[in-house]
Amino acid sequence: MATRIPTFPAAQQAQIIRAHQRDVIHASSLREQTENILRAWLGTRWLARYDKEVELFVKLGYYSLTTGRAIQTLGEEYTDIWSHPSRARMPRVQAGLIVLPALHGYLLSRSGHLLPSRFEHLKTLTRFIFGSLEVLSEVNLAVFYLRGTYYDLVRRALRIPHISAVPEDSHTRPPSYSLLGVLIMIRLAHRLISFLRKRASKPSSSAISSRGKAPEEDEPHLDTRPVSSLLNLPDAESDPAIRAEDDELTVLDIASLSPEVRAGRTCTLCLEERTASCVTECGHVFDWSCIYGWGREKSECPLCRQSLDLTRLLPIYNL
Structure with a gap:
């Protein structure tokens, strides 16, 4: 008689969301303690200058000691879920799960300072890329609330779902977050419509050259220059x-x-x-x-x- 291999159910939405929230809490606590130590050693001025680098270092350290060793994070341990073992133990996949989420936030916050002012076109391209990634992340989050598989964009790209150590109970119905997914989709649709209307109402370059200067003073605009400048x-x-x-x-x-x-x-x-x-x-x-x-x-x-x-x-x- 053939032996049946035990299988684990997919993690529920509530488990994944709670695990993510706990990981954020633990990473924030670790960052706060690190900042207190660095503030005592190097001063507030140094910490204010390199706060984003400290945040990047803390995130890389936290997930290197958990995901990098193919074990549960503190949030996953709290909700009894695991990354799917078929791919989660591959070194390249582990590196992607550690580096990509932390590096995305760091580059998004430092993109304006890492590039010199003479590379304005490259700055514009960088802002467009990160803006597109932000939109894709929101789309992925909406799909998660509707289907409940991949909470973040990196796991979806690497195809690493979560499995649960808690057996399914056929007598209870898990909570649904589909309404949140619908609301996010509505917000994204509103942003898209507003963007298209703005592009349609924007005068073309030929019309500007034929009329002279565009009436910028009649249109509201946002000054994105830092206060320091x-x-x-x-x-x-x-x-x-x-x-x-x-x-x-x-x-x-x-x-x-x-x-x-x-x-x-x-x-x-x-x-x-x-x-x-x-x-x-x-x-x-x-x-x-x-x-x-x-x-x-x-x-x-x-x-x-x-x-x-x-x-x-x-x-x-x-x-």
Whole structure:
């Protein structure tokens, strides 16, 4: 009599979603602890400059120690699901599951800084590629909510589904998330229609040349330049830290100040003497580089927790 090989059921949508949420929580906790250590060693200024690299390092480390060893992540262990073993143990597949999701987010956040300003066409192409990947990810998420197989785009491309260690119960009906998939599809359809209408209403180049200048002033537009370039101040992610004596954005003679006065010019974020000082709407003074890096992550003052708007920061040259 032939021996029947046991099979495992496919993981349910709820199990996959909970596993993903738990992995995000554990990766965020690991990142927070890493940032606390690096902040104590290297300072807030360094951490604000390399926060995206720290996030990339943490994600690569977390999934290398789990997926890279062909074992469950903490989220998968929490919901008793596994990556399908037929392909999940292949080294190339493991490398793809580790590198591609983390690298996509990092390149998306750093694409504007990694390429020099003279490569404007390459920047435009890069933004188009990442924008297309974002749309494909949303389409994949909608398909997941409708069919419940591949939660992220990388697993769909590599054909790595999840299986469950929990036997199916024929007496219970698993929850359905199809409504979320329909809503995502409706949102994508609205974005597509808006894009097509915008392209149709945009005047052609020949019409612009025949009429002269296009009426740009009558059409609303979004200024995508960073605040640092508008205020002509250093960007925390691109410029190195400077000494207070070399700060061209302060009219004070720093060298002639007494040590007591200079001790009162400390930035409460990096605990160093302020350079390119600016004040928030709530009246607190920081380094431009420190408060700019903080404001990109949290829209609140680090001291009083009031709302922080980077476009409303006021430069101070004599304090």
